[in-house]
Amino acid sequence: MILDNRKNRVSFFQKTVLKWFEKNGRKYPWRAEKNTYKKLIAEIMLQRTRVEQVLPVYEKFVKKYPDLKSVSEAAENDISKFISKLGLFWRSRAIKKMAEFIISEYSGRIPAERAKLLEIPGIDNYIADAMIVFAFNGKRTVIDGNVVRLATRFFGMEKKPEIRRNREFITFCQSLSEDLETAEVEGFNYSLIDFSAAICKQKPLCVSCPLSKMCSYFLERK
Numbered sequence: 001m002i003l004d005n006r007k008n009r010v011s012f013f014q015k016t017v018l019k020w021f022e023k024n025g026r027k028y029p030w031r032a033e034k035n036t037y038k039k040l041i042a043e044i045m046l047q048r049t050r051v052e053q054v055l056p057v058y059e060k061f062v063k064k065y066p067d068l069k070s071v072s073e074a075a076e077n078d079i080s081k082f083i084s085k086l087g088l089f090w091r092s093r094a095i096k097k098m099a100e101f102i103i104s105e106y107s108g109r110i111p112a113e114r115a116k117l118l119e120i121p122g123i124d125n126y127i128a129d130a131m132i133v134f135a136f137n138g139k140r141t142v143i144d145g146n147v148v149r150l151a152t153r154f155f156g157m158e159k160k161p162e163i164r165r166n167r168e169f170i171t172f173c174q175s176l177s178e179d180l181e182t183a184e185v186e187g188f189n190y191s192l193i194d195f196s197a198a199i200c201k202q203k204p205l206c207v208s209c210p211l212s213k214m215c216s217y218f219l220e221r222k
Contacts, residue, residue: 006155009214010176013154014188016210021191024198026051030057031190032133036110038062039135043127044095047084057085068108092138094122112136133189137182141173142189146196151176153200156216 019122023139028051030042041062045054061082071079098121101112110131111117117128125143132138141147143164151173152159161168177185199209204217212218 009155013211014176014180016054017195018184018188020195020199020210021187023050025187025190026194028055036131036135037068040098040110040123040127041095043134044091044098044122044131045083045086047091047127048088051085057082066132068099068102068110071095072103091122093105097121098123109143110135112138114140130189133177133186137186139177139180139182139185140189141177141192143170143173144193146200147173147192149202150192150196150200151209153180153204156220 028042030039033042034041042054042058045058045061064082065074065079076092076096077084079096080089083089083092083095102108103119105119111120112132112135114128117123117131118125121147123131129140129142132140133142145164147165148159148169151157151169152163153171156174157163157169160166177188180188189216199205200211206212206215206218206221209215209218
């Protein structure tokens with residue numbers, strides 16, 4: 001159960017991770033990128049893959065294939081030469097099919113609507129939400145395993161199996177972004193990713209965590 005005074009705790013959570021991100025946020029080329037195609041390629045590559053692996057592959061890939069047209073015209077085997085370095089070999093076919101679909105159905109323009117994004121091969125709920133936030137300045141909370149860990153610990157939620165698909169949990173996570181200013185949403189989502197990677201890890205650094213004074217996980221173990 002989420003503890004009482006939820007509104008105050010949510011506000012504290014939002015402000016604290018945003019402030020932490022201002023000083024500690026990581027910088028990657030796709031975060032500063034304005035091109036929606038390159039944003040999409042980065043998100044596909046980052047699925048279940050460490051960012052250190054993705055960075056050199058991403059940079060070489062977008063140099064070789066700078067747009068959807070060049071990907072759609074490439075042989076799948078050629079795409080695989082890049083993507084195979086990241087594992088998850090299905091991504092090579094998905095990237096090519098994705099490019100062909102967007103060119104065919106949307107004249108090469110990546111749609112900003114979530115329902116339309118989910119129709120595109122290779123795009124799941126996570127990537128759709130990531131694109132809405134990072135490419136189209138929309139209000140969503142991008143939920144991955146790290147965000148699940150951070151949210152369930154801080155708000156004192158039971159971490160059930162497949163919680164990422166739990167409707168109540170999804171609704172709660174989405175509420176975390178709803179009252180933020182539009183200009184804050186991108187930074188908030190990046191802060192969740194970076195904070196959970198640096199502080200709220202599998203073995204959390206609770207002693208140095210700026211959230212600890214209101215964190216259920218920490219307070220229950222004092």
